[in-house]
Amino acid sequence: MNSSGPGRGFNIANPNTGCPAGYTSRRRMSSISRSILDPPPERVDHEADSVNVLSDVGGISYGDYLRLDKVLDAQVLQSELNGRRVHDEHLFIITHQAYELWFKQLLYDIDAIRGYMENEHGVSEKKMFDIIKLLHRSIMIIKLLVDQVLILETMTPLDFMDFRDYLSAASGFQSLQFRLLENKLGLKSEHRVKYNQKNYSRVYQDLPDQLKKLELSEEEPSISTLVQKWLERTPGLDDEEFSFVKRYEEVIEKQLSDNMEKIEKEPNEAMKAHLLVSHQRRVDQFASLFDVKIHDSCVARGERRFSHKALQGALMICMYREEPRFHQPHQLLMALMDIDSLITKWRYNHVMLVQRMLGSSTFGTGGSSGYQYLRSTLSDRYKVFVDLFNMSTFLLPRDIIPRLTPDMKRILHTHAGFDKDDEEELQEDLAELAPVKE
Numbered sequence: 206m207n208s209s210g211p212g213r214g215f216n217i218a219n220p221n222t223g224c225p226a227g228y229t230s231r232r233r234m235s236s237i238s239r240s241i242l243d244p245p246p247e248r249v250d251h252e253a254d255s256v257n258v259l260s261d262v263g264g265i266s267y268g269d270y271l272r273l274d275k276v277l278d279a280q281v282l283q284s285e286l287n288g289r290r291v292h293d294e295h296l297f298i299i300t301h302q303a304y305e306l307w308f309k310q311l312l313y314d315i316d317a318i319r320g321y322m323e324n325e326h327g328v329s330e331k332k333m334f335d336i337i338k339l340l341h342r343s344i345m346i347i348k349l350l351v352d353q354v355l356i357l358e359t360m361t362p363l364d365f366m367d368f369r370d371y372l373s374a375a376s377g378f379q380s381l382q383f384r385l386l387e388n389k390l391g392l393k394s395e396h397r398v399k400y401n402q403k404n405y406s407r408v409y410q411d412l413p414d415q416l417k418k419l420e421l422s423e424e425e426p427s428i429s430t431l432v433q434k435w436l437e438r439t440p441g442l443d444d445e446e447f448s449f450v451k452r453y454e455e456v457i458e459k460q461l462s463d464n465m466e467k468i469e470k471e472p473n474e475a476m477k478a479h480l481l482v483s484h485q486r487r488v489d490q491f492a493s494l495f496d497v498k499i500h501d502s503c504v505a506r507g508e509r510r511f512s513h514k515a516l517q518g519a520l521m522i523c524m525y526r527e528e529p530r531f532h533q534p535h536q537l538l539m540a541l542m543d544i545d546s547l548i549t550k551w552r553y554n555h556v557m558l559v560q561r562m563l564g565s566s567t568f569g570t571g572g573s574s575g576y577q578y579l580r581s582t583l584s585d586r587y588k589v590f591v592d593l594f595n596m597s598t599f600l601l602p603r604d605i606i607p608r609l610t611p612d613m614k615r616i617l618h619t620h621a622g623f624d625k626d627d628e629e630e631l632q633e634d635l636a637e638l639a640p641v642k643e
């Protein structure tokens with residue numbers, strides 16, 4: 206038999222090599238005991254003999270499939286073009302390209318999530334599974350991006366200086382995909398720091414296609430907008446049968462009045478004054494949760510992003526997260542916070558990298574104040590889901606969370622309501638299951 210023939214890898218009937226299922230024939234067992242003191246026979250690795258049959262039948266090759274001719278030919282060192290090749294410029298280019306490829310994947314997944322959520326009837330259970338799956342993938346990618354900065358830090362500032370001048374005006378500030386990512390998640394132009402607000406779209410003024418994409422990303426519903434719409438429909442939020450908001454408000458009123466009674470009994474005047482101040486702060490905080498006008502003024506000041514109802518919906522989901530209906534919604538809210546905090550971590554790692562490479566007072570190649578500008582982007586202004594982070598202020602200890610009514614308990618006990626979309630989806634699934642008529 207040809208030694209590289211297809212039979213070589215499958216020795217089912219070959220007594221010399223034993224059974225592929227792990228059993229060894231008697232004859233072979235005895236030969237093993239006899240030869241236990243002998244030097245081990247030469248190891249024959251039959252797996253290595255296998256042949257890539259598919260390559261012989263034609264079809265697309267690895268390199269063609271991945272368009273490696275383009276990807277691996279895209280590292281053009283400016284230092285080399287200028288006659289003085291700087292070794293680390295290669296790493297600099299590869300790192301940025303890897304970022305842009307991952308940005309592309311993130312945008313691809315985020316667009317899909319937006320598609321799943323853009324539904325006037327709500328988000329079905331099946332779509333919720335896909336949404337959470339893609340959000341978790343995005344989290345994994347951003348985690349990788351946070352750490353990728355560390356690889357670039359193996360380049361010393363002096364190495365960077367060797368080729369920095371060749372970058373001329375090129376800067377990460379011009380990364381369209383990064384801006385699309387920010388906008389599609391829900392960062393609003395008015396929340397950007399001033400320098401960026403003025404300039405962030407100006408860099409594309411001579412690039413009409415890019416400018417159009419950027420403008421579209423500002424107009425289209427972002428993940429934040431879609432999530433808010435979905436949260437506003439949280440079951441039990443303000444229903445006749447069970448109004449979470451009303452019941453929650455009653456608990457808070459009782460809490461605050463009990464607290465006030467305690468403060469009034471406080472004999473120490475200095476302590477009493479201190480307790481009164483913190484009590485008033487609590488009263489104001491809760492008022493902003495119940496009074497839509499106060500909430501809206503918080504939004505106008507940039508302290509909150511979510512609509513009044515969406516915030517209450519998120520609070521309800523977090524409070525009753527153990528009810529089956531809220532398992533996935535709760536996971537979704539946690540995933541959004543993870544994304545926000547990981548992007549902040551990326552910003553932080555990038556700022557540290559910039560300070561290491563340029564110090565605190567060198568201007569960036571994009572024309573900003575460099576480190577100082579980037580440091581200002583680390584604030585809460587850039588947190589799209591800041592309301593979810595701040596929601597902890599309003600959580601209640603388990604024992605005083607308003608009890609659900611039996612009907613509400615039943616509604617939240619099933620995984621999701623069965624609406625028009627679920628019905629359509631079910632019909633589609635059933636149609637796929639139907640036997641094919643010959």
Ligand code: HEM
Nearest residue numbers: 301304376377378380383559562569570571572573575582
């Ligand atoms: C030696 C490495 C790096 C240095 C010295 C550096 C420097 C800077 C500076 C100074 C800015 C401010 C804008 C300006 O140029 O004036 C900036 C912005 C930016 N850089 Fe980098 N950068 C480096 C690596 C990276 C990498 C690897 C990425 C990955 C894509 C990146 C992405 C960005 C982005 C997206 C911005 C805009 C941030 C914002 O406006 O919020 N940078 N960079």
